[in-house]
Amino acid sequence: MTWIHIFLLSAIQGWCAALEITHFNVPRFVDRKEDAVLECAFGLQAREQLQSVKWYHIDHLGGMREFYSFQPGRNPPAKTYKLPGVFVAMRHSNIRRVLLRRVSLNTTGTYRCEVTAKSNPGFDSKNLQANMVVLELPKSDPVISGGLRQYHMGERLELNCTSPRSYPPTSLKWFINDQEHESEEEFPLRHGSKNGLYRSRIGLNITVHMNLFKYGKIRIECVGEIEDGIIQGMSQGSSHQIETIRLPEALKRERSEVFVVPLVSSSPNSQKSKIFCLVITLMISLRPSWTILLNL
Template sequence: MDISRLPRRGRERERERERVTCTASLKNLRIVAPERVRLGDSVLLTCSYDLEDAQLYAIKWYFEDEEFYRYVPKKEPSHDTFSVRSIQVNVSGSNMHDVTLVNVRRKHTGRYKCEVSEDQPRYDTKLQEADMFVVDVPDTEPRIMVDKQRLAEGETLRANCTSGASRPAANITWSLNGKLLDNRRMKYSTRTQTLHTGTGEDGRQRTRSWLTVDTQGLFEDYRIRLRCFAQIQPVYKVSSSLDVRQDGPYVASPHSHRKCCSGGTYNIRNR
């Protein structure tokens, strides 16, 4: 159509129609990636988008600025992988939206990018990115130590807990007799220190927490059960426990009985 022959208002409407017609269909691009994953795990990265009436030309995945996976639906085969920092791609678990990484290592901590291109005639391209941290979790349980394992009621309990080495350092919290520390019910203080066990970017760290608490009113069945939690959200949580026993004299009620416990541990792994 020769729009030069149209009246001015008609020419403006026709130009607006052409502008709308040429507007890209690619919208709502979003990358979904876990903020933290465990060393050695498999990881699913997802790139969601809306092409409306357009067709997909290609989706490309980058680690930092290096392409490691490409999906082009019109090619045969449609998948391509590229050697980038030993990233391993499970091709059977990857498609026009997802890419699956296997056996992730520390060096795969960084920024991941998803680039989507729509097919002709527009070839519009958009990119989104997300950061992922590979956590090197402790290989040992937290260790609790106390100044004295027998205390009279009202004596001060002094304990410390040290997490296994990890990257990043674990966060430590305490519970007494199954209840988290509460300054409304008990008098206590804590302090925490991060201990470096290596050097450089690969250096692992331990966390040590010191606990001081007044034992008045805290003994249950002549003991206080200390539990120390080491946690790296959301991929790791492990605890250890230790019993501090009450030193006499004490009066036993008909409903209480003396228990002898050696303490225990439990391990929660969130995948």
């Protein structure tokens, strides 16, 4: 075997056994206030010595900041850096995993793991990254407010429907007897200044008439569904792009509340007329008694 073959064989063996990230995991979706585990396992060749493992958070504008590092030659080897929304549980974090406590909407972003090893000669470095989105899904149904216990023909029926706070925002729709009805009024989204959550509200204003009744009642339903398509920045190398993240169907489960209007056959005026007629009838029927009393 010539020296050229020996050189090529050594190079191939070195390349095959070089630093490699063997397992990498960043949860795609995490519920707000839950914990999140970031994983980054790697393998080294015999001649390589681990220099550091570093974790970075990349925001939607492309800004990248280090928040955790592990260097075997440092005392202590693990170190964390303050970053809004990123709180590392040091006791539960190590060279291959990082635990983030009680994530918030500010935790959303791209997470990059960078592993650097010292080789002969120079250094070898590998990195992988993935997006994580923090959600606040509705934990209760939308609430219908307003409305009366019963209505008469020709009266106005006015309702409001309000969603619980969520992120992304909840999209609300009206259904009358299982048929979608366009909302007469959509209120501006209310955005929480502290937690960043949204609250949606829509209004309904219709006139009660016989054609609306089905099987003796009007069934009005307000349906809420999490809006799809989260806009998030994504950095790759020297470039930064905006992408739309689609939610799995399982996370977009609909919630609803129902308001039922029973059938009332008469209008207020006709009801008053019936009462008036009943009073006149009673007065006429009692008239002979009045005559007798007057004669006495």
